[in-house]
Amino acid sequence: MNERNERLDRAEIVKVIRVTLAKGAGSPDDPVRQVIRYYDTEGTFIGEVDDYQRGARGTLSASSAVR
Numbered sequence: 456m457n458e459r460n461e462r463l464d465r466a467e468i469v470k471v472i473r474v475t476l477a478k479g480a481g482s483p484d485d486p487v488r489q490v491i492r493y494y495d496t497e498g499t500f501i502g503e504v505d506d507y508q509r510g511a512r513g514t515l516s517a518s519s520a521v522r
Contacts, residue, residue, distance in 0.1 A: 470496055478505065 472494040479487040486507060493501040 471501065472498070473497065479507070 470498055474492045474494065476490055476492065477487055478490040481486045483486045488505070488507050490503055490505045492503040
C-alpha cells in the first residue's frame with residue numbers, strides 16, 4: 456500500500472552521470488556519509504540522494520535548474 460498517495464506513471468532508462476562521494480563535517484549534526492549525485496551528460500547537476508538530509512531516507516533532492 457502506498458501511504459503517500461502516489462502512483463508511478465512512467466519509468467524509463469536515461470543516460471546520466473552518477474557520482475558517489477563522501478559528504479559531511481564528521482560532527483553529530485553533520486556526519487560523514489556517502490552521497491550519490493546525478494548530472495546530465497553536459498555536466499549539469501540534476502540532484503542528489505543523501506539519506507541523512509532532513510531525515511528523508513533515500514529520496515532525491517532535485518536541483519532548482521529549469522530546462
